[in-house]
Amino acid sequence: MSMNDHYDAMGTRLGRDIDAIPTSPRQQQRLHAIRTNALERVRPGRTGRLASLRAWCFSHPAAERRLAQSALALLVLCAGLALWQSHPSSYIDDEVDAQLLADEVPVDAWLSDQASALGGERS
């Protein structure tokens, strides 16, 4: 018999010994009350997708970790995108902007060729 088999046999014997330890009447009474209390909390028809996902995660702990890591990465990405969108790089030509402030630019100055022409005239 290998050491593992020996330990296995020993563990099985000890497990049976532990299982044979009786609970006191008071402990049995408490456990019965706990069980009754738990059964009163059973909610009928609660088979939502979230409950199914949680049960699946319990059965696949490694996948649960990967799911949590993916969710965190997605959250960081969304936060980064939101931050970037709140500070857009300037899309207004600086020269046209300055001219706007000085009220020297015609209304259609946003057209790229006219804006470039304005820039050419200045230089």
Added chain:
Amino acid sequence: MEPTENLSAFLAGIERRAFRQAMFATQNQEAALDIVQEAMLKLAEHYAQRPADEWPLLFQRILQNVIRDHHRRSRVRSMWISLLSALVPQRDDDEANLLDSLATTGEPAFAAPDDETGRRQTRAIIDTAIARLPLRQRQAFLLRYLEELDVAQTAAVMGCSEGSVKTHCSRACHTLAAWLEEKGIRP
């Protein structure tokens, strides 16, 4: 059979072992009962509608999580208590652990097989030995040999690999064998 009746039968079947696991983890009856209650409530509230064959593993996972949460809360509480107790003068505590007296006699604790006192003493020593195991080794040992889960199921409950389960079980058995033999009990 109604789902609630199924669940009632399932809970009645596992409550004693769940209580035993929680007692090993906490060494406190009230805390153990709280843990069993919390685990049963979570199963009943969230997973009662799952197929009945999923309940054993689900319940074990919930139970281990609740035990882990209990240990975390205890650690935080102990940290605060030790911080505060540094401010309070300590008194000498002369109480001895009853089981320590068993350890120092050097005599075998196991009497004749039909001796009820001897059996009770042996059980107390086995209880102490298992309670002394590190958390993960005790979890693996109890799930394998008390709950009779196989290696794959134990790994799923503990959230580790099957190799880790085998290692934990092997170390637990090695430690238990050495401790029990020291106490004169042939495991």
